Amino acid sequence: MELITSADVAAAEERLAGITVRTPLVPCEWAPGELLVKPENLQPVGAFKIRGAANALARLVPERRRSGVITHSSGNHGQALAYAARAHGVRCVVVVPAGAPRVKVDAMHRFGAETVEVEPARRAETARGLADEQGLTLVPPFDHPDVIAGQGTVGSEIAADRPDIEAVLVPVGGGGLAAGVATAVKARCPGAAVIGVEPELAADAKESLESGRLVTWPPERTGRTVADGVRVGPSELTFAHLRARLDGIVTVTEEEILAAVGALARSARLVAEPSGAVATAAYLAGRTPPGRTVAVISGGNVMPDVLARAVAAEG
Template sequence: MFGIEEIQAARERLAPYIYQTPVIHLQNLDETLGCQVYIKPECMQRTNSFKIRGALNKMLTLPKEELKNGVVAASSGNHGKGVAFAAKLLGVKATIVIPDNAPQVKVDGIRNLGAEVVQCKLSERHVIAGQLSEKYGYTIIHPYDDYQIIAGQGTLGLEIAEQLPDADFVVVPIGGGGLIGGVSTAVKSEIPGARVIGAEPAALRRYAKSVEAGERVNLEEQRSVADALLTQKPGEKNYPIVTANVEGFVGVKDEFMLKAMKLLLMEGKILAEPSSCIGIGAALQGELKKWNVKESDRVCFVVSGGNVGLDQIKKLESIC
């Protein structure tokens, strides 16, 4: 069984290598969002994303024998950058399989860390990673469906619990479920009264649909500005963890993610990618009203990454 002990062990393992990012109260956003706005800015993390936590934790737990031929990872970009960083640290070869429409800033970030990049259709990432593993003996570092990955991401939740022990809500971006699985486990263990909400793209509500169906469902491939959150099916290991600890799920439209990105940049002075702004977008869209979030409630929004290029920032000029 997966629990807080695995997350605590991951924290000790990762301590020499990652940053403990702060929790920041963005008071000038309180009135706009209708709550006490706190953020956990993983855009300031090494590799500019929370993904380094899980990737490095997984690779630090693997025997050298499993790493000798190298590693391969399917990714939308941020996980790949985390794996590339960990591989460079450990002196092993890394191959990252990412969508052919991934933001160039993510492709360049992976290559700059010395990893090989293979690009393909979004839906083919895991298939191609599996083929490369079989052909070359690479060890697969899954982006979310792995307990060591979930534990690594959960270290972020432990930090929130220490930095904001009186949090009322924690709003977390959700794709396959690695981040929210770990964060919700840590938060519910340390702050039982806090409520964790998952924010997913309105175009791809794989968790909401799965809960409605009573089992994991696989949705058709979709496009969204939330390029890091386009996993089509909840992870097998993640799903029971998430459904046990998460209050519910909200669907956020692209326009509100972009509005949130602009708000964070212009008013909060935080540069984050669209996927990472989805929680703020949910608040702007009015989704948090479903949980009766009050002006006095302390809401921590996980801003999960900041791998964004100038081309994406320029598009914000037309966003009202």
């Protein structure tokens, strides 16, 4: 299976100039050791997903782009594709799983998306069917080289800003972000460790890497975690990247995830959704290598009640 290259990520950087925010690295002096966070919650859609969606849309031939696009998403990728499609003036349909956070679905509508709600296990199948029926182009949330390359620009920015970095911690759901970041960081900072982070309740990528084959957990199993953005597991394409380029995966508990959401809000003044806080959670729990570390905050589209509960927990 062909993997993306650092050249693909560099090309994506050029396409995304002026579209995405070049997020800073924020030092966390309140945390032990040397922790910096990369706040992708500051992107226009509140998450890193704008990078992959915008890159994939830009790569479509004009005729296919004009016919409209479709995806399946629990929230952040759907918002990102809707935002990018609106900029191009094209139709966007998002198939969302039942139970997706209302704050994310409402944002999709604000960006002009049409949504179709289905049971979680049927969202990819439904999106493929509607794409065929309506002549739409499917832009998957992670299972595409252009999406992975766009997400990789998170890693190229980290490497450019801190070439002396020793470890990069990345949330893992579908694996597109981790695949892209590992590709970019390993090319520019080969001595740095790139570590994926998953909730214990949705650790299918960790099990896959340990067994040497792709293992898929059913939605009723991954749906137990509060980190809704990482309830989906890797594809064959992203798993191939993770096997080749990731240095390992660690897991965090639900309590550790919510504690990290609270700590980021109180001490860093950054709003992170539970999925976005898992990398910081792993660092604060002492599960990652020592040294100068960047934890990627992948998104900040959190339900208000979840944020309030996390902030109050240790406030």
